[in-house]
Amino acid sequence: MxxxxxxxxxxxxxxxxxxxxxxxxxxxxxxxxxxxxxxxxxxxxxxxxxxxxxxxxxxxxxxxxxxxxxxxxxxxxxxxxxxxxxxxxxxxxxxxxxxxxxxxxxxxxxxxxxxxxxxxxxxxxxxxxxxxxxxxxxxxxxxxxxxxxxxxxxxxxxxxxxxxxxxxxxxxxxxxxxxxxxxxxxxxxxxxxxxxxxxxxxxxxxxxxxxxxxxxxxxxxxxxxxxxxxxxxxxxxxxxxxxxxxxxxxxxxxxxxxxxxxxxxxxxxxxxxxxxxxxxxxxxxxxxxxxxxxxxxxxxxxxxxxxxxxxxxxxxxxxxxxxxxxxxxxxxxxxxxxxxxxxxxxxxxxxxxxxxxxxxxxxxxxxxxxxxxxxxxxxxxxxxxxxxxxxxxxxxxxxQLRPVLYPSSWEKVNQTLKEDTGDFLTVFFPWHQYMRFKFTNNMVVANPASYYFDKPILSAQNYETKYLDTHDVRMEALHVDGLLSIEKNKVNLLGDPVHRKIAWGEDLALINVKYIILAKEKDQKLYRFLDRSEGLEKIFEDDNLILYKNNRWSLDSNKETQPLEEYTEEDLVGLDKT
Known part of the structure; x- marks a missing residue:
């Protein structure tokens, strides 16, 4: 007993x-x-x-x-x-x-x-x-x-x-x-x-x-x-x-x-x-x-x-x-x-x-x-x-909770990135740290891209609140923040007006970005500018993801990518103008 x-x-x-x-x-x-x-x-x-x-x-x-x-x-x-x-x-x-x-x-x-x-x-x-x-x-x-x-x-x-x-x-x-x-x-x-x-x-x-x-x-x-x-x-x-x-x-x-x-x-x-x-x-x-x-x-x-x-x-x-x-x-x-x-x-x-x-x-x-x-x-x-x-x-x-598997398109994109043996970054849009995905039972979750993909992913680390937007100090992330601010609001991160049209291919090549992943979620339409940008080629699309290749990156593919801090202010459009 x-x-x-x-x-x-x-x-x-x-x-x-x-x-x-x-x-x-x-x-x-x-x-x-x-x-x-x-x-x-x-x-x-x-x-x-x-x-x-x-x-x-x-x-x-x-x-x-x-x-x-x-x-x-x-x-x-x-x-x-x-x-x-x-x-x-x-x-x-x-x-x-x-x-x-x-x-x-x-x-x-x-x-x-x-x-x-x-x-x-x-x-x-x-x-x-x-x-x-x-x-x-x-x-x-x-x-x-x-x-x-x-x-x-x-x-x-x-x-x-x-x-x-x-x-x-x-x-x-x-x-x-x-x-x-x-x-x-x-x-x-x-x-x-x-x-x-x-x-x-x-x-x-x-x-x-x-x-x-x-x-x-x-x-x-x-x-x-x-x-x-x-x-x-x-x-x-x-x-x-x-x-x-x-x-x-x-x-x-x-x-x-x-x-x-x-x-x-x-x-x-x-x-x-x-x-x-x-x-x-x-x-x-x-x-x-x-x-x-x-x-x-x-x-x-x-x-x-x-x-x-x-x-x-x-x-x-x-x-x-x-x-x-x-x-x-x-x-x-x-x-x-x-x-x-x-x-x-x-x-x-x-x-x-x-x-x-x-x-x-x-x-x-x-x-x-x-x-x-x-x-x-x-x-x-x-x-x-x-x-x-x-x-x-x-x-x-x-x-509210159920076991989910990542869509097959995530693995297809991952394979494409892995087959490219170069040393590069991939930007993930939409640019949110927390967002809803269809496959997560519509739950708000931290962006899982950096955990899932085998190649280095540049994704947002922001809070997007009134009192605090981000703690992110990565130069590459600040560059993307600046480019998005100019694209959407025509101002840089300092609030100064910028009338220059963003050339996404060239501007992302400055920070070694060769690919862009766009998830087809709620604010996907805000990123239509990617389809209009010269140098970006859509190489994959299904109901969940779009994968763009930055052909402007290939212009410098034969030389070793220099560290971001070695560029001049004139080189870094996103940083110089933001």
């Missing part, structure tokens, strides 16, 4: 995960907002924070299709989220732990991040309860062995999603201080082995941490490009009826909500405010009872969780929270590594963790006040609540 009890949670959460992803298990890719992949997964740079996890995925991709790996990750984020929270909760809660595990995996925050393609973030979120448990074991009985185990676990966590280095280290600091307040006799050993733990973390992550500390490496360079404009466009959003705090506290507030990129659970379940209130109230009740109990072993964790809950909710509001806006801007300006949190709503994952923990404790204490049958009814109702609260996980995520 005990063996069945041990295995049953594994079976149950595996079954729940399979039910959710079952409609997506047929061959094909799951393409969502930022979850874009193709046939190959490249090995990351050894200086990347994702070196460990990325290398494992790239190695597995040598034997398994990347769309198969996608489904393994999707299964794991649900399975590990449920299982880790189940085991994080005290054993005395019994079947109530199924509420905690289910809610941790089935909530609006989790749903919106799945639809946004932030699966690595969710994988880190899923294993966080395991790592918090390991942290507690370390603090209760610190040793070099436990410090090393915790350092390995956190290194894996940081490799999966680098944002957790700040989230976890902040939690570690809060929990350690509170633990020391209640266990002052362990001060020396905790400080000693905490230093050992931090040393292990530094050594295990030295491949990217050292470069980041001195402002070098891809992570530091990426963060350095962020500005206040990023805070504005990625700020948390309010519910039109209940405001910002209620929206965040209910697991919402993610910026894509205002663009309707995916179906909101609010549109499916009009009673969401009632369910949200019930979960919040039972969580508050659980916290109050735990404080009154003052269980010595668990009390530091209780206080640390509520402190981190309040911090997370406050920081998740960011600049959208008027009382905190000035502080958020100041911190963003003064503390460089905080720029990685330009989109703060991801901290609502901590709020969901606290609900799963305190809510489960609240159900337990409420059940103690009623008869056995009443306890079973209360437990059963709360276990069902997550499914009612966020029903859009089911039925292929309410019919």
């Amino acid at each position: 005990k063996q069945i009890e041990k295995v049953f949670p594994i079976f149950l959460f595996a079954l729940l995960s399979l039910i959710i992803i079952a409609p997506l298990l047929t061959p094909g890719y799951i393409l969502t907002l930022d979850q874009v992949t193709a046939g190959k997964t490249a090995f990351p740079s050894w200086m990347s924070p994702a070196f460990l996890f990325g290398s494992v995925m790239a190695f597995l991709n040598l034997f398994l299709p990347s769309y198969f790996l996608q489904k393994i990750i999707l299964f794991l984020i649900f399975f590990l989220a449920g299982l880790s929270m189940y085991y994080f909760l005290p054993g005395k809660l019994g079947s109530i732990r199924y509420f905690g595990g289910t809610f941790y995996a089935i909530n609006p925050f989790f749903y919106e991040r799945v639809m946004a393609g932030h699966w690595n973030l969710l994988l880190g979120y899923a294993v966080l309860p395991f790592i918090i448990s390991s942290t507690l074991q370390f603090l209760e009985n610190p040793s070099k062995k436990k410090a090393f185990i915790l350092a390995v676990l956190t290194t894996i966590l940081f490799s999966v999603v680098v944002h957790f280095i700040l989230i976890f280290m902040s939690f570690f600091a809060v929990l350690s201080v509170i633990f020391l307040i209640f266990n002052q006799n362990r001060l020396s050993s905790i400080l000693k082995y905490s230093a050992v733990f931090l040393l292990f973390v530094f050594l295990l992550n030295i491949n990217w941490l050292l470069l980041s500390f001195i402002g070098r490496g891809n992570l530091a360079l990426t963060i350095s490009q962020f500005s206040r404009a990023d805070l504005i466009i990625f700020q948390s959003v309010a519910d039109k009826n209940f405001g910002l705090i209620v929206n965040l506290a209910s697991g919402y507030g993610f910026w894509p909500e205002v663009y309707d990129y995916f179906i909101s659970p609010k549109n499916v379940n009009i009673f969401w405010p009632v369910i949200s209130a019930a979960i919040i109230l039972i969580s508050v009740y659980g916290f109050v009872r735990l404080v009154k109990e003052k269980e010595k072993k668990r009390f530091p964790l209780v206080i640390a969780l509520i402190v981190f809950f309040l911090l997370s909710l406050n920081f998740a509001g960011g600049i959208a929270l008027r009382s905190f806006a000035d502080t958020a801007f100041t911190l963003y300006d003064k503390v460089p590594f905080l720029r990685g949190f330009r989109e703060p709503q991801k901290l609502i994952g901590i709020v969901m963790l606290c609900y799963a923990f305190f809510g489960s404790m609240g159900i337990y204490y409420l059940g103690k006040k009623v008869a056995r049958i009443g306890k079973l009814v209360i437990t059963g109702i709360f276990i069902i609540l997550p499914f009612v609260y966020t029903p859009t996980f089911f039925g292929s995520f309410w019919g």
Whole structure:
């Protein structure tokens, strides 16, 4: 019987995960907002924070299709989220732990991040309860062995999603201080082995941490490009009826909500405010009872969780929270590594963790006040609540996701490019970083061209918003931006009028562009000028793609292409005039 009890949670959460992803298990890719992949997964740079996890995925991709790996990750984020929270909760809660595990995996925050393609973030979120448990074991009985185990676990966590280095280290600091307040006799050993733990973390992550500390490496360079404009466009959003705090506290507030990129659970379940209130109230009740109990072993964790809950909710509001806006801007300006949190709503994952923990404790204490049958009814109702609260996980995520294969024309164009052994660039139009494709079930996704085609692709890396257009500093991309601005608006990127007619063949040859791919999507008609441009030859067309060859590129094909920075301003029409 005990063996069945041990295995049953594994079976149950595996079954729940399979039910959710079952409609997506047929061959094909799951393409969502930022979850874009193709046939190959490249090995990351050894200086990347994702070196460990990325290398494992790239190695597995040598034997398994990347769309198969996608489904393994999707299964794991649900399975590990449920299982880790189940085991994080005290054993005395019994079947109530199924509420905690289910809610941790089935909530609006989790749903919106799945639809946004932030699966690595969710994988880190899923294993966080395991790592918090390991942290507690370390603090209760610190040793070099436990410090090393915790350092390995956190290194894996940081490799999966680098944002957790700040989230976890902040939690570690809060929990350690509170633990020391209640266990002052362990001060020396905790400080000693905490230093050992931090040393292990530094050594295990030295491949990217050292470069980041001195402002070098891809992570530091990426963060350095962020500005206040990023805070504005990625700020948390309010519910039109209940405001910002209620929206965040209910697991919402993610910026894509205002663009309707995916179906909101609010549109499916009009009673969401009632369910949200019930979960919040039972969580508050659980916290109050735990404080009154003052269980010595668990009390530091209780206080640390509520402190981190309040911090997370406050920081998740960011600049959208008027009382905190000035502080958020100041911190963003003064503390460089905080720029990685330009989109703060991801901290609502901590709020969901606290609900799963305190809510489960609240159900337990409420059940103690009623008869056995009443306890079973209360437990059963709360276990069902997550499914009612966020029903859009089911039925292929309410019919929005389905496995897709790239159209055959993509492979035909890829073959054409591969057969050309020259060293060249291919521009992909329309010039958007995010767009809808017919074959993606009309979902808005990041442009997958650079992942799919084997030859170097020059595609847009822009946001196209009022406050921020792009962070792109590639000279070739700026050249194309300038040419498009002149073609469409007769002005360059500085706003100066330009009356010169763009000669697309010659002007793209300057940046080594030999081919142009045009996807037949919504704004395809805006690129009709390609058909009128001398030097561009249409060599392939079907219902999805058009491939143009730049015959002007061939004028210089017998000489080595000089680096872009070696051209004069007069050569670079797009840059000189933009």
